[in-house]
Amino acid sequence: MQKTKINSTLIGILGLTMVTRLDSVMAPSIVKIQQTFPQADVTQVESIASIGDVASMIASFIFGFILTKITYKHAALIGLSLLAAGGLLPIFIHQSIAQLLFFALIVGLGSGVITTVLPSLSAATYQGERRSKQFGWNVALEDGFAMVWIVLGGFLANISWQDNYYIYGITLVAWILALFFVPNLHPKDTATTTTSEAQPTKNRWGLIISLLLIAMIVEMLVAVLSNKMAIYLHTYHIGGPSTAGQALVFVRAASIVTGVFISFFRRTLHNYLLAGGFGSILIGASLFIKIHTFVASAIGAFLIGTGGAIILITVPFLLSNLTAATTYPIVMGSFSALTSLGFAFSAWFFKYVTAWFTTNNLSGTFILTALISGMIMMLLIVTNLQKRATLPNEKIEEV
Structure with a gap:
C-alpha cells in the first residue's frame, strides 16, 4: 500500500479499536435490570453481560471464512452495524429480558466480526516490525478504550440502566470512520503484503x-x-x-x-x-x-x-x-x-x-x-x- 493509503487506513483501524470491547459495558447495570424485572431468572439477567461472548466466538469462526469472500470495508461495516443495532435499539425496546438478551447476542455477533477484521486488516497494511508494533497498539487502544467505556457506562448506569446503552453511540462514529478510511480491498488484493515466500511450508x-x-x-x-x-x-x-x-x-x-x-x-x-x-x-x-x-x-x-x-x-x-x-x-x-x-x-x-x-x-x-x-x-x-x-x-x- 502507498504511504497515504496506509495513513488513512490507520484511522480506520483506530475506529475499530474503539469498539472491540463494547460487549462488556452493560455489566454495571445488571443489578438495576434485575430490580426492573424482579420476576426474571437471575441467571438470565446476568447473561446479558456474558451471552455476547458466546455469539462473538461463533461469529469470529464463521466470519473468518466470510471475510475471504468480501472486502475489509464491507466486513467492518457489517460488524459495526450489528454493534450499533444491538447496542442502541434497547434504548427504545426494553420491555422484557428476552429482548435484552436478543440484543446482547446481536452485539456479540458484531464484536466477533470486528475482532476478526481488525487483525486481518492490520496484517495486510503493515509488514515486519511495524506490523508487530501495530498489533501492540491495537491491544493497548482496545484496553484503554474499554476502561473509558466501562467508567462512562457505570456513570450512566447510576442515572438509569437504559442510559447505559448510550455508550453504543460510539459505534456510529466508528461506522463513519470505517466508511471513509477502511480500504475497500479483498484479502486476495493484499496477498503480497503478508507471509514471505521464504517461509518453509513444512509443518x-x-x-x-x-x-x-x-x-x-x-x-x-x-x-x-x-x-x-x-x-x-x-x-x-x-x-x-x-x-x-x-x-x-x-x-x-x-x-x-x-x-x-x-x-x-x-x-x-x-x-x-x-x-x-x-x-x-x-x-x-x-x-x-x-x-x-x-x-x-x-x-x-x-x-x-x-x-x-x-x-x-x-x-x-x-x-x-x-x-x-x-x-x-x-x-x-x-x-x-x-x-x-x-x-x-x-x-x-x-x-x-x-x-x-x-x-x-x-x-x-x-x-x-x-x-x-x-x-x-x-x-x-x-x-x-x-x-x-x-x-x-x-x-x-x-x-
Missing part, C-alpha cells in the same frame, strides 16, 4: 495449530483473575468488591503498557518472547500463592496481565508470518473463537482439575496456573517454537 500448519492452542491457554490463565480476584481478596481479608475492581485495573494497565512497549520486549527477549510471557504469568501467580496483601495482588495482576498481553500480541504476528493473506482471516477467526472459548472455559477447567490434587479450589487455581505456565515456558524453550514461526529475514529493530 506450517503444525506451528499454526500450536500457536492457536497457546493463545487459548493463555486466555484461560488470565481469566483466573476475573473469576477469582474478588474471592481471593475476601478470603484473605484484603478487601471487598471495590478493592477487587482496583486490583483488576492493573490487568488492563498491563495490556496498555505492554502494547505500547512491545518493541522493547521483542528486542530484549527476541525468540523467547512467548516463553517470557509465560514466565511473567508464573511469577505473578506465585505472588498470589505466597504473599497475601493488596500490593502483592496488584503486582501479581500486573505481571499476569503483562504476560497475557505479550502472548496475545505476539501470536497474531507470528500467525501472519505463517499464513497467506487469503487464509489469514480464517486463522484469525479461529484465534478469536479459541481465545473466547478459553476465557469462557477457564472457571470450569480449574474447578475440576484442581479437585484432583486439593480441596482448596482458590489456592489450587493459582498453583495450577503457575504449573501450567512453567511447563509451557520450558516447552517453548526446548522446542524453539517461536524461532521456527519467525520469518528467516525478519529483523527486530525500532521502526
